[in-house]
Amino acid sequence: MSARHGAALALALLAPAGAALAQAVPATGNPGTSASTRADSAWRQCAALGHDNQARLACFDQWAGQQAWQAPAASAASASADGAGAASPGDSAGAVALPVDTRLPATRIIDVAQTEGCRDTQYSDLSRFWELESGSDCGTFSFRGYRPITVSVVASDSVNRQPSSDAEDRTAADITPYRRTENRIQLSVRTKIAQGMLTQGHPTRKDSLWFGYTQQSYWQLFSPDISRPFRTTDHEPEVIYVYPTDAQLPFGWRWRYSGVGLVHQSNGQSNPLSRSWNRAYLMTGMELDNRWNVRARVWKRLSEDRTSDDNPGISDYIGRGEVQVFWNVDKNNTLGATVRHSLSGTGRGSARLEWLQTLGTGLGGGKSNLRLHTQLFSGYGDSMIDYNHKRTVLSLGLSLVDF
Known part of the structure; x- marks a missing residue:
């Protein structure tokens, strides 16, 4: 997979994640800090796990799979009701927006990306x-x-x-x-x-x-x-x-x-x-x-x-x-x-x-x-x-x- 395709997939993953994280991250720090800024900070912790595009893509890919495994029905329902899981017409061509459980805390999302690995049952x-x-x-x-x-x-x-x-x-x-x-x-x-x-x-x-x-x-x-x-x-x-x-x-x-x-x-x-x-x-x-x-x-x-x-x-x-x-x-x-x-x-x-x-x-x-x-x-x-x-x-x- 090329770096360009990896970036496209990462963006597709982050599109629905931004809305979920904006709701999940508590309002802490500077009162003037916007919700979107806090969400941006949270998902960048996952993006910073690796030192290259491939490592970051693997992290997001693993996170997305975990959400689908953990509560697929609830995720789909939340995406349908809130519009968080739907890709807008302006999204990258061919990108598939994944449903996100908006009730999942952002800290749990980062924790899943860091710790599941060889214990993640979505793998054989x-x-x-x-x-x-x-x-x-x-x-x-x-x-x-x-x-x-x-x-x-x-x-x-x-x-x-x-x-x-x-x-x-x-x-x-x-x-x-x-x-x-x-x-x-x-x-x-x-x-x-x-x-x-x-x-x-x-x-x-x-x-x-x-x-x-x-x-x-x-x-x-x-x-x-x-x-x-x-x-x-x-x-x-x-x-x-x-x-x-x-x-x-x-x-x-x-x-x-x-x-x-x-x-x-x-x-x-x-x-x-x-x-x-x-x-x-x-x-x-x-x-x-x-x-x-x-x-x-x-x-x-x-x-x-x-x-x-x-x-x-x-x-x-x-x-x-x-x-x-x-x-x-x-x-x-x-x-x-x-x-x-x-x-x-x-x-x-x-x-x-x-x-x-x-x-x-x-x-x-x-x-x-x-x-x-x-x-x-x-x-x-x-x-x-x-x-x-x-x-x-x-x-x-x-x-x-x-x-």
Whole structure:
């Protein structure tokens, strides 16, 4: 979008906004100051948020969308009665005047433009999750959820009481009487460390660079006879680059992003229980409306010296790629499936089914981020120590999703 077109759209947005702000801004300051001057001062706070035309346009565009989402019926009625939402014959050609809720305080208008970003539900799940657009951007170096933060009770058909590996001196000497019922704790956060590297100057799209960290622990909470130890804890730091590859696909699907990543995963143990590997991966994602989204990754293990390889052949067990499918059944229920495959003759891998149900409401009456989380897993690689141990696991617990 050119600067001239951006200016035209900004003017179209400001035409109805001026009337609304003139009513919303209280009469403060110099008694001689006119209402139009006060309104002008208020909307210029939004205009001054950025240092260029594109940033200001994104701010106004986000503000306008928020008004339409928040109270469309009231906005339309106010515009019809007061004439505030109608464009005059002298307006810029092709500009569409947006309805404005004249009851909304000007301070709230500025606040919406500054704070909604990746929490603005007018944008899709994938757009908000990876902050693909200017309107869904929440800036850099703020903490966000990555994978669900989970506390759950786990019951399995087997438990790895004597972990082993094909590598030399990587098999436990003793059998530990672990129980098949245990507690699982997962922590996962990320932060955006850079943005606009290849899309600098684009009016709507934003690429980004992220750092994420996930930690998963299995705790033998129900084994007092062995002092309730942590059976295993996995650490998984990664760096992710995301590019907004927006395109329309057949049957209404929309291609939203591509990306690359580098990830290390290990259990932090010494021999004979040490397990670790490093991978580079490619990823992509697409969505259908806000009901379905599909995410895929393929990876390549980075080679290690044979003498330091704790888990040779791990890719033939855990896999070399995965596909995730999520279906928002309604506003409170999401079903998901994740399938991993070795992409080789071994045919090994895993499958995970999950159901997330919203609990309660969030701050301000919006949708809560707390979920009742039910999962069924079957296959290899439920943890690093179990990379070559196949098992089926049912878990039920609470999860805090992206925040």
